[in-house]
């Protein structure tokens with residue numbers, strides 16, 4: 001209850017008390033007058049008026065009592081919203097003998113829900129969330145074509161689930177509710193958060209997909225070629241399409257609340273910024289020396305398509321087969337790896353001989369798959385081991401929890417390369433194949449975005465990331 005609520009409740013109680021007192025006093029006056037009149041009248045001279053006054057006073061008292069009782073009952077019914085829930089002793093109240101500072105911060109959640117734009121909808125939502133022990137910290141109302149999307153950041157007691165939150169939103173008349181855990185940094189207002197994300201893009205500490213997730217919450221992202229017909233960028237409440245910085249289109253979907261026009265505008269602005277960063281800020285080049293050879297290592301993008309194709313042409317057929325198994329490597333599949341922004345490709349170059357090794361990292365679910373190939377005339381010099389270590393570092397920077405690798409069982413060289421980078425054999429994916437895995441040291445991995453990839457293998461030509 002707020003301070004203002006408390007004040008008005010007190011005034012109401014005062015008014016009720018004063019009413020009681022006035023009626024009781026009036027009844028007492030009637031009663032006294034009646035008794036006095038009776039007393040002073042001789043027996044046999046009883047007048048009707050005396051009895052009428054006494055009866056009237058009795059009726060007044062009884063009537064007032066009945067009214068007071070009814071009022072009390074209706075007040076109890078009106079206040080029937082369940083009291084806030086505090087679970088496991090970790091609610092907002094301080095423990096006995098402890099100060100408020102001793103209490104661990106309650107979990108923070110972001111709740112998005114589509115609502116009809118009617119008066120009182122927020123009050124109903126707030127009441128339902130209060131019943132769960134929710135403490136609303138921020139509310140943003142995003143207008144949509146036929147209503148609004150209410151976006152709330154709220155603390156709830158430990159143990160309250162996403163389902164309970166979305167059900168509460170549904171009971172308040174909401175539709176398509178979605179609830180995800182939020183980071184305390186998200187308590188920033190939207191402009192501040194957008195600027196922070198833009199800074200991450202410019203400084204290269206985040207990819208566009210990570211930035212979009214920071215703005216839109218848990219989304220599924222898929223990459224596809226630009227549509228031949230129709231606009232590359234588009235908005236519906238179910239899906240957004242924005243230009244991918246490396247070419248093609250990113251298709252964004254979100255379970256739960258509808259996308260809003262403001263979110264579309266923000267996403268487009270971020271995509272434009274990411275594209276500008278790509279053209280203005282050259283990829284960082286790392287200089288490494290392997291077995292006395294000075295080499296350069298950097299991320300590749302769509303401008304590297306031709307040299308990457310040339311690198312593949314200069315690798316022998318057995319080397320390509322060891323890398324890609326039976327999957328053909330055509331220009332389109334290599335282009336997708338370089339452009340989608342959902343895979344990371346590292347290239348190793350010499351000054352005079354172009355690309356001598358390529359490593360790929362496909363981001364999927366909360367893990368990544370790594371693969372690499374070294375040109376035949378540069379193998380057995382330590383380049384594969386060095387590239388493998390850099391790919392693992394890339395995976396850690398993408399906050400994935402584990403990295404896996406699929407090899408042909410007879411490929412002892414890649415087996416030694418992976419072992420040297422702390423991979424362990426975890427099983428056989430198919431007969432004649434080995435599956436390797438290692439965990440990353442990224443501490444944030446457990447709460448990190450989920451990544452998925454269909455990598456075009458489903459025939460859709462799309463690459464996806466959750």
Ligand SMILES: CC(=O)SCCNC(=O)CCNC(=O)[C@H](O)C(C)(C)COP(=O)(O)OP(=O)(O)OC[C@H]1O[C@@H](n2cnc3c(N)ncnc32)[C@H](O)[C@@H]1OP(=O)(O)O
Pocket residue numbers: 319320322323324370371372373374375378379380381382383384385386405406407408411412413414416417420
């Ligand atoms: C998950 C996947 O990527 S599966 C596909 C892997 N790719 C391929 O097989 C394509 C063809 N091969 C290659 O491209 C490379 O040889 C790679 C990537 C496998 C290894 O890269 P290289 O630069 O040749 O390996 P590097 O010189 O770093 O040596 C790595 C390990 O293999 C050993 N090794 C290298 N060549 C040989 C060889 N011919 N025979 C036996 N061991 C070898 C090295 O001694 C080293 O092991 P160690 O660390 O225990 O000493």
